[in-house]
Amino acid sequence: DAGVTQSPTHLIKTRGQHVTLRCSPISGHKSVSWYQQVLGQGPQFIFQYYEKEERGRGNFPDRFSARQFPNYSSELNVNALLLGDSALYLCASSLHEKLFFGSGTQLSVL
Amino acid sequence: RKEVEQDPGPFNVPEGATVAFNCTYSNSASQSFFWYRQDCRKEPKLLMSVYSSGNEDGRFTAQLNRASQYISLLIRDSKLSDSATYLCVVIPYGGSQGNLIFGKGTKLSVKP
Secondary structure, three states: OOOOEEEOOEEEEOOOOOEEEEEEOOOOOOEEEEEEEOOOOOOEEEEEEEOOEEEEEOOOOOOEEEEEOOOOOEEEEEOOOOHHHOEEEEEEEEEOOEEEEOOOEEEEEO | OOOEEEOOOOEEEEOOOOEEEEEEEOOOOOOEEEEEEEOOOOOOEEEEEEOOOOEEEOOEEEEEEOOOOEEEEEEOOOOHHHOEEEEEEEEOOOOOOOOOEEOOOEEEEEEO
8 A cells, every 4th residue: 555655755946936745645544744854853743634624733934835635635835935944844644543654855945 | 941852862872772762741731642763864653652551562661651741762672773763752732643743853873
């Protein structure tokens, strides 16, 4: 069975640009969460979606937005990129009490 | 004060050593606790859940002390393959599996 898949795996952008990251959850999983992991830190919660509804939001500026589609895949959008947005962006899907992470998208902002 | 705090590390130990990681959490209403393992440039993976009664999985033992808001992980007979970053994780009150609070992580290097 396919795990959580994310695309792209790596991305280089410049300050001020916007970016869209994509995530496909494990088949049957209706909840998708997004995390940001800056080098040397633990992952930090950004958003959770369940059945296309936002269920939780972390302490991130409005430049960050997300949505979930009818097939439960999800997109994370970041506008007006800053150097500090450079990080590993992790998507996770869950069913009941277990969370599974994708391998992430490494975003570098120059 | 950060919500989840861990030993700063890194821990450099020889094969066969016993190593202990500690973690504290600030919100007494936190409801669930875990240890995750993260290899370099990879995604975090669940190592084990942590219960007040303590739980053991082979060489790994986890313990929760709710009164002290303290979580521990003990690794016995360390293997080279145990080298990774260990993340202490908490589900806050009212949260769910999708909304985890991670500590900064403690890096473990097991040397031959």
